[in-house]
Amino acid sequence: MTGASDAHHEGVVGDSYPAGPGWVVAARGEVDQDTLAPLEEALVSAADQHGLVVLDAGSITFGDSSFLNLLLRVHHLTALRIAAPGEQLRRLFALTGADTVLSLYPSVEDALGS
Template identity: 75%
Template sequence: MTGARDAFQPGVVGDAYSAQGGWVVVARGELDQDTLAPLEEALTTAAGRYPLVVLDASSITFGDSSFLNLLLRLHHLTTLRIAVPGEQLRRLFALTGTDTVLSLHASVEEALAA
């Protein structure tokens, strides 16, 4: 994809790139209903083009129910793997039981290889 790295607004989407037959989206910051649109666009576009999408969550500091809803919707559209979720996200996933539904990984490399 030519120019794909420039296709998304700066902000919560830090980078996006092809890797091992999939697409990695790097997200950062606080993800809630007010900030989620660029990430939703990046992940939805990737899901339409790639059989595997990895969300690098290592720089996400907060995610709310709208973020969780986005992940669950994407989970049904493509193979979604979440790499390096921080403590807040791990708590969110555990409290909601989505840690048993979503595919969580310790690194981007592990997520790509799983």
């Protein structure tokens, strides 16, 4: 998938950048099985190269079970920290018990600083 994949990055993946001890990947909008691929690519690629990956989830409005599965997979690849999850994501994590596995932080700064 060359060329066309760039257009998909306008979807759920925002900026990705080095910060402090790790790498930040920002995501936005609805993350489900139809929109997940670019985010999966960004997170797995970051996990391959960095010991700490922070997902800036502040602009994610919805995440489903495929999103949750991706986070749990990446969590096993690297130190994954989830920054600024909104109410829907916090509810998803709490209902599934993922909040006991994943590292959640109120902000990107907090996630990088800990």
